[in-house]
Amino acid sequence: MKHKIDESDRIILDHLQNDAATSIHALVDSTGLSSASVQRRLKRLRSDGVIDREVAILDPEAMGQKMTFIVMVELERESLDQLDAFRRKIEKEPHVQQCYYVTGDADFILICLAPDMKAFEELTHRLFFKNQNVRRFHTNVVMSKTKTGLSVPI
Amino acid sequence: MKHKIDESDRIILDHLQNDAATSIHALVDSTGLSSASVQRRLKRLRSDGVIDREVAILDPEAMGQKMTFIVMVELERESLDQLDAFRRKIEKEPHVQQCYYVTGDADFILICLAPDMKAFEELTHRLFFKNQNVRRFHTNVVMSKTKTGLSVPI
DNA sequence: CGTGAAACCAACATCTA
C-alpha cells in the first residue's frame, strides 16, 4: 500500500507517462535492473495504484471537438446533497472533461469540450440554466493550449 | 490527413481512451470487423494523429504531489513576445500540468501540482512574483477532483 | 492460421538493511 518510490521507480514512471508502451527491455536498459526486477516493480506500481491506468490520448480537434471552455460555477446552496447532485450530473456529461471542487469565489471549475459555440450554449442550458442550484457561472474560452496532459513531476 | 471517423473508429477509440492496452481481439469483437481491418484502422488513427499518444496516468498523491491549484494569470502587457516568453517559462516547469491561453479577465489559466503549500508558494515566486510582466494572479485551491482525465466525447 | 517476439510467472540463491 504505502509505496516508497526510489530512483529506479522514478525512471520507470518517467518513461511510462510519456509512452505507456515502453518495452521492458528499454526499461531494463535505462534502469540497469534485471528484466525480472523491472517486471516486479511494474506489477507493484500498478497494483498499488501509483500507475492509475494506461490510456490513449485523442486529439480533440480530430474528433470534431474544436473548442475548449473553462467554466467557473457558483452554486446557490452548498449543502452536501446539492454538491453531490451537481457532481453526479457532471459525471454523466461527456463534454465535461475535468471538474474540480475548489476554494474561493467559485465552487467548481470545469473544463469542457464542444464542437462549436452552439453546442456549448446548449451544454450550458442543460447543466446550468436549467439547474436551480446554479447561482451563476462564468466562462473563459480557450484560444490556445500551451500545455496539456496529466504528467506528474517526478 | 483529413480523417473521416466512422462508427467503427468511434468504437475503437472509445475503448482505447479507457484502456490503451485493449487487445485487437477485443476490438474485433466489439466492432465486428476483421483483425486485419482493425489493425489497419489503428495504424491510420495513430499516423493521422487522431490518437496523439498512449501514456500511463500516475496518481499525483502517490507521487507526493498532494495539492492541486488552479491559477488565473493576468499579464502586464500582452505583446506577442511577452506571451511567448511566458509560455516558454511554463513549458519548462514540471509543476505546471496544464496551461490554457484564454479570453476574459485572465490571460492564462494554469493547473499546477505541488507537494504542499510551501512548495506552491515557491512556485508562485519563481513564476509570478519575480516576473515583471505578471500583473496579478489569483489562485483556487482544489479540494477534490470530481472528474479528471482527458477523455474526448465520442 | 502459424510463427516469433515479448510479456508473464515461478522458483531458487544471494545480498543487505
Added chain:
DNA sequence: TAGATGTTGGTTTCACG
C-alpha cells in the same frame, strides 16, 4: 529476518504476416 535482486527457464499471449 524480511525484502529486493539476478538468474534461469518454461509458459502464455498477442501482433502481424
